Amino acid sequence: MELPYSLDVYFALMGDYNARWLPVVLSAWVLAALIAALTLRLQRRAAKWISRCLAGYLAASCLWVGVAHQLDMMAELNFMAPYYAAAWIGQGVMLTWFSLSPTGINLGFRSSLARTLSTALILFALVIHPLILLIQGYDWTSLPLAGTAPNPTAILMVGLLLALRTPPRLLFALPLAWAAVAGASAYMLDHAVDYIVVISIVSAVLLALFERHGPARSW
Amino acid sequence: MQTQRLIFNRRRLLFSALGASLTPLFSTDPAAKPGTLIRRKIPATGEEIPALGMGTWITFNVGGSERLRRRRLAVLRRFLELGGGMIDSSPMYGSSQEVIGWCLKRLENKQGLFSATKVWTPYGTSAESQIREAAALWAVDRFDLMQIHNLVDWEAHLQTLRQAKAEGRIRYIGITTSHGGRHSEMERIMAAQSLDFVQFTYNILDREAEARLLPLARERGLGVIINRPFQGGGLFPLVRDKPLPGWVKEFDCSNWAQFFLKFIISHPSVTCAIPATSRVAHMEENMGALRGRLPEPKIRRRMVRFIEDL
Numbered sequence: 001m002e003l004p005y006s007l008d009v010y011f012a013l014m015g016d017y018n019a020r021w022l023p024v025v026l027s028a029w030v031l032a033a034l035i036a037a038l039t040l041r042l043q044r045r046a047a048k049w050i051s052r053c054l055a056g057y058l059a060a061s062c063l064w065v066g067v068a069h070q071l072d073m074m075a076e077l078n079f080m081a082p083y084y085a086a087a088w089i090g091q092g093v094m095l096t097w098f099s100l101s102p103t104g105i106n107l108g109f110r111s112s113l114a115r116t117l118s119t120a121l122i123l124f125a126l127v128i129h130p131l132i133l134l135i136q137g138y139d140w141t142s143l144p145l146a147g148t149a150p151n152p153t154a155i156l157m158v159g160l161l162l163a164l165r166t167p168p169r170l171l172f173a174l175p176l177a178w179a180a181v182a183g184a185s186a187y188m189l190d191h192a193v194d195y196i197v198v199i200s201i202v203s204a205v206l207l208a209l210f211e212r213h214g215p216a217r218s219w
Numbered sequence: 220m221q222t223q224r225l226i227f228n229r230r231r232l233l234f235s236a237l238g239a240s241l242t243p244l245f246s247t248d249p250a251a252k253p254g255t256l257i258r259r260k261i262p263a264t265g266e267e268i269p270a271l272g273m274g275t276w277i278t279f280n281v282g283g284s285e286r287l288r289r290r291r292l293a294v295l296r297r298f299l300e301l302g303g304g305m306i307d308s309s310p311m312y313g314s315s316q317e318v319i320g321w322c323l324k325r326l327e328n329k330q331g332l333f334s335a336t337k338v339w340t341p342y343g344t345s346a347e348s349q350i351r352e353a354a355a356l357w358a359v360d361r362f363d364l365m366q367i368h369n370l371v372d373w374e375a376h377l378q379t380l381r382q383a384k385a386e387g388r389i390r391y392i393g394i395t396t397s398h399g400g401r402h403s404e405m406e407r408i409m410a411a412q413s414l415d416f417v418q419f420t421y422n423i424l425d426r427e428a429e430a431r432l433l434p435l436a437r438e439r440g441l442g443v444i445i446n447r448p449f450q451g452g453g454l455f456p457l458v459r460d461k462p463l464p465g466w467v468k469e470f471d472c473s474n475w476a477q478f479f480l481k482f483i484i485s486h487p488s489v490t491c492a493i494p495a496t497s498r499v500a501h502m503e504e505n506m507g508a509l510r511g512r513l514p515e516p517k518i519r520r521r522m523v524r525f526i527e528d529l
């Protein structure tokens with residue numbers, strides 16, 4: 001099995017995509033960093049508005065990835081892209097609902113392991129993933145960034161979802177499915193860094209779903 | 220190879236048919252002298268096409284990037300300059316058809332082009348819209364060859380293709396696969412249906428087609444297009460840093476790409492091989508196989524042994 005495009009072409013088109021949407025790409029990354037910092041630092045106060053911002057931000061980035069990355073950029077390369085787009089848009093709609101609903105979602109790490117993994121995944125999505133690609137020789141202008149490109153966005157999403165007291169299980173379906181897509185791409189394109197994407201997502205999902213439910217810690 | 224190519228020169232046809240019947244199958248092919256292009260007849264009509272074409276899976280799927288499109292334009296230009304003919308694509312290949320059309324629009328000289336694409340979706344009714352869409356993307360009035368990709372919904376698609384052929388919107392029809400697992404089904408279709416071309420995989424490592432498909436194609440008078448001639452590029456790592464053996468001079472071979480391609484087009488049932496590349500330098504290497512002598516059966520066996528011993 002092969003993907004219908006090569007890695008070189010993917011990164012060349014990522015360069016065009018970043019250039020075209022530069023203000024969105026940069027502000028999405030900065031916003032992601034801000035929300036991640038607030039989520040990690042303000043846990044003690046567990047402010048409701050932060051969890052709404054978190055869900056709202058993730059909703060917007062899922063919708064963006066679905067429409068701009070998958071439908072607009074990838075659909076001409078890959079006949080599977082419209083299906084992926086539908087999944088990202090579906091996730092965006094669900095997250096929009098959680099950000100607006102009166103009960104919504106609540107912040108609160110369930111364990112120190114969850115906190116550590118969450119911090120590591122957020123750091124990986126925002127900083128380490130692009131750094132690895134830079135070290136591999138990809139041009140900085142073509143880096144896929146959290147908030148606007150699917151792989152780092154999926155990692156950021158599971159990292160942030162780990163910061164929730166009771167993350168809705170349904171929200172892990174897309175990241176898990178995306179881990180399968182990223183794993184298949186890693187294999188078919190011989191692109192080892194995508195295996196880290198798989199490991200990150202799967203470990204977060206396993207922790208979130210199967211960690212023993214102790215009393216919720218909301219500080 | 221559009222309308223004007225249909226006007227056959229009867230005398231030329233007669234001579235080439237006579238030549239073919241007197242010519243042993245391998246290296247004594249009159250077309251295979253240094254400098255002249257190796258061409259093969261399409262059994263259905265006797266029309267000749269170059270024995271090398273070009274695939275576009277992955278290599279021409281570059282989306283809207285102008286920079287990458289310009290590079291593919293250089294590849295396509297070199298292909299036609301060096302005597303290439305068939306360009307094979309499919310709606311499954313992402314933006315490849317659009318990129319081919321973009322390149323063709325910018326080429327002054329498209330002489331020799333033999334346009335080949337496919338219908339693909341599993342719904343018979345949409346074959347018609349795919350033919351129309353492909354014609355718009357390539358900017359051609361009609362296709363030289365329309366194939367059914369991977370035998371998908373072939374019964375329904377075949378009817379649509381026959382209708383389009385009768386209306387003069389396509390010149391030849393064919394079926395394709397690249398999976399050994401579908402060879403039996405392909406064989407059944409080849410035996411029972413009236414087709415012009417079949418396309419399947421054959422290369423020095425994957426010779427499954429030698430047993431049944433290649434002889435059957437000859438028996439049924441079908442043109443044979445060979446896909447994955449380099450096993451999707453997988454043949455090159457096998458010979459990395461290995462020098463060519465001295466005896467390849469006997470069939471005018473100067474690099475590994477030509478070794479692999481001459482092995483294929485020297486098979487008597489093969490009409491055309493369609494290697495894909497995204498690089499001009501590789502295109503030049505590949506197209507070198509369209510000239511010079513071809514290996515005789517004894518040398519072909521030696522080639523196989525050589526590769527198997529690696």
Ligand SMILES: NC(=O)c1ccc[n+]([C@@H]2O[C@H](COP(=O)([O-])OP(=O)(O)OC[C@H]3O[C@@H](n4cnc5c(N)ncnc54)[C@H](OP(=O)(O)O)[C@@H]3O)[C@@H](O)[C@H]2O)c1
Nearest residue numbers: 274275276395397446447448449450451452494495496497
């Ligand atoms: N079912 C079907 O209908 C079907 C299935 C499979 C294929 N096909 C058709 O058959 C065509 C050929 O098959 P394919 O593309 O799968 O594989 P292929 O032609 O066997 O191999 C293509 C690979 O070989 C490399 N290559 C080409 N020339 C080279 C050279 N001189 N030196 C080193 N590497 C070279 C190319 O890389 P570079 O770009 O770096 O040169 C590319 O990665 C396809 O493009 C498609 O049109 C049809």
